[in-house]
Amino acid sequence: MSFEHGVVPTPPDVRVHPTPLYEFIFCLAIFAFLWNIRKRKEHLPGFIFGSYLILGGIERLITEFWRRTPVIAFDLAKSQLQLIDRSGFDVKFEFYLGxxxxxxxxxxxIAVGIWLILKVLRRESELNKPQMRNA
Known part of the structure; x- marks a missing residue:
């Protein structure tokens, strides 16, 4: 079966959120925030990238709740995992908390972004510490 323009149509009775529009709005806000940080007098190397990782991760996490994306694990659909479970193998999946x-x-x-920002801030505080001199 083939579809026009390679897009599978949504059934007419199924309502969906315009997630590309949501993503565009979120990404525009992220861009404005990061652009504002860039314009400040001093920004630390890695801080903007860490901020992007956190904000981009939050954006994707939120918009994925509105998408019609099947929950999968190990490249298997939920129904395939249930079949494996019924087949007698001792396989239990929690579907990654849904x-x-x-x-x-x-x-x-988000985790990598937080780690990066903490690392950058820790390095900056160590550089700004007054050095004790031996007399």
Missing amino acids: LSVAQITSLAM
Whole structure:
């Protein structure tokens, strides 16, 4: 079966959120925030990128709740995992707490962004510490 322009149509009785529009608005706000940080007198190397990772991860995490994305684990759909479970194998999946792979990736982005910002701030505070001299 083929679809016009390679896009699978949404059934007419299914309502969906315009997530590309939401993403555009979120990303525009993220851009404005990061652009404002860039204009400040001093910004630390890595701070803007860490901020982007956090904000981009939050944006994706939120918009994925509105998408019609199937929850999958290990490249298998939920129905395939249930089939494996019924087949007698001792396999139990929690479906990543009901999150999609994109949401899990977003959580990783947020964690890396927080780690990066903490590292940058720690390095900056160490550089600004008064050095004790031996007389």
